[in-house]
Amino acid sequence: MPSAARDQAERARIGYGLCWEDADVLLAGLDPRPGHACLSIASAGDNTLSLLARAPARVVAVDHNPAQLACLELRAAAYRGLDHDGLLELVGSRPSSRRRALYAACRPELSPGARLFWDARPEAVGRGIANAGRFERYLSAFRRLVLPLAHPRARVERLLQGGTREQRDAFYAQRWNTLRWRIASRAFFSRLVMARLGRDPRHFDHAEAGLVALLERRARHAVTALDPCENPYLHWILRGHHGAALPFALRPGNFAAIRDNLDRLELRCQSLADYLASRDAAAIDRANLSDVFEYLSLPDYHRLLERLADACRPGARLAYWNLLAPRTRPAAMAERLRPLDRLSQALHARDKAFFYSAFVIEEAAG
Numbered sequence: 001m002p003s004a005a006r007d008q009a010e011r012a013r014i015g016y017g018l019c020w021e022d023a024d025v026l027l028a029g030l031d032p033r034p035g036h037a038c039l040s041i042a043s044a045g046d047n048t049l050s051l052l053a054r055a056p057a058r059v060v061a062v063d064h065n066p067a068q069l070a071c072l073e074l075r076a077a078a079y080r081g082l083d084h085d086g087l088l089e090l091v092g093s094r095p096s097s098r099r100r101a102l103y104a105a106c107r108p109e110l111s112p113g114a115r116l117f118w119d120a121r122p123e124a125v126g127r128g129i130a131n132a133g134r135f136e137r138y139l140s141a142f143r144r145l146v147l148p149l150a151h152p153r154a155r156v157e158r159l160l161q162g163g164t165r166e167q168r169d170a171f172y173a174q175r176w177n178t179l180r181w182r183i184a185s186r187a188f189f190s191r192l193v194m195a196r197l198g199r200d201p202r203h204f205d206h207a208e209a210g211l212v213a214l215l216e217r218r219a220r221h222a223v224t225a226l227d228p229c230e231n232p233y234l235h236w237i238l239r240g241h242h243g244a245a246l247p248f249a250l251r252p253g254n255f256a257a258i259r260d261n262l263d264r265l266e267l268r269c270q271s272l273a274d275y276l277a278s279r280d281a282a283a284i285d286r287a288n289l290s291d292v293f294e295y296l297s298l299p300d301y302h303r304l305l306e307r308l309a310d311a312c313r314p315g316a317r318l319a320y321w322n323l324l325a326p327r328t329r330p331a332a333m334a335e336r337l338r339p340l341d342r343l344s345q346a347l348h349a350r351d352k353a354f355f356y357s358a359f360v361i362e363e364a365a366g
Helices: 003-011 023-030 046-052 066-081 084-091 099-109 112-119 122-127 134-150 153-160 165-176 179-188 191-197 211-224 232-239 252-260 272-277 298-311 341-349
Strands: 037-041 058-062 265-268 284-288 312-322 337-339 358-364
Touching: 023 046, 023 284, 023 312, 023 341, 023 358, 037 046, 046 058, 046 066, 046 252, 046 265, 046 284, 058 272, 066 084, 066 099, 066 112, 066 252, 066 265, 084 099, 084 252, 099 112, 099 122, 112 122, 134 179, 134 232, 153 165, 153 232, 165 211, 179 211, 272 298, 284 298, 298 312, 341 358
Parallel strands: 037 058, 037 284, 058 265, 284 312
Antiparallel strands: 312 358, 337 358
């Protein structure tokens, strides 16, 4: 392989080893169907692969970061080359002493670039590929250094057992929401610490809301209004693996449907704006936009939303999350996109990836 490609593979960095948006909510909001053309921000790949379970005609995965596409490629290769248990072990959802052997079984399915990327990271493979992201390393530091200061392991396990709503409310009030927990979590999940250790600092350039207050409010919702026993994102944050709670793409019942539709997956290493401006761009029926608008100024968000609306077929749906930068359709686009507010709010209330301030679904005019 040319040295330039080798250098690029070695320099690329994984921001997210997992998708931190709830695919159950995404699929319920987008309602992808056979024959649809889907667009998806690749990220770590989980939610892009989830779309395949609905047998659309095509899923175009777009990401400007080649490391994130390498994550998606290796997951797709694992569906082809491993059984379900092997997939869970390679990802890191289950303990394993054979991850490098599992990778070797998937390696022939990878493109030369993705093969070079993962060949250079045997330690990341050995830990489970979902642990390779900057954000997951940040959460690992939280589990090792901060969580034990606030709660013993037995209390963490008790929280994750869930229970009735009354039991969850009582446990949170009486045993979880202690002074130590509030001090430790507020410090570690502050914008300053997260920007230094967990997310690219530029991701906060357009933030308007307070991070700590949002996370406290949404975390309480996740462990009281929702059942922690069923929450894969909470399990990973507190335990470093999924246990019995698996996200959509990793559940055994979805394995075959995703594997059988992998030939419909297309990868594009470019920004979303560049893809929409390219000759390869296809008419869109469904779009998983992750939280891509979070990182754009308001004028840039409006311009990108207009490009998306231009690419949409009548009745197409767009889905995206807001964290700290409120983003909803501008009034000038009222005749082109309509917000599905009731559906968005109902799904946000049951969103297991609990930290977002809003989940937005918009529909193109018919």
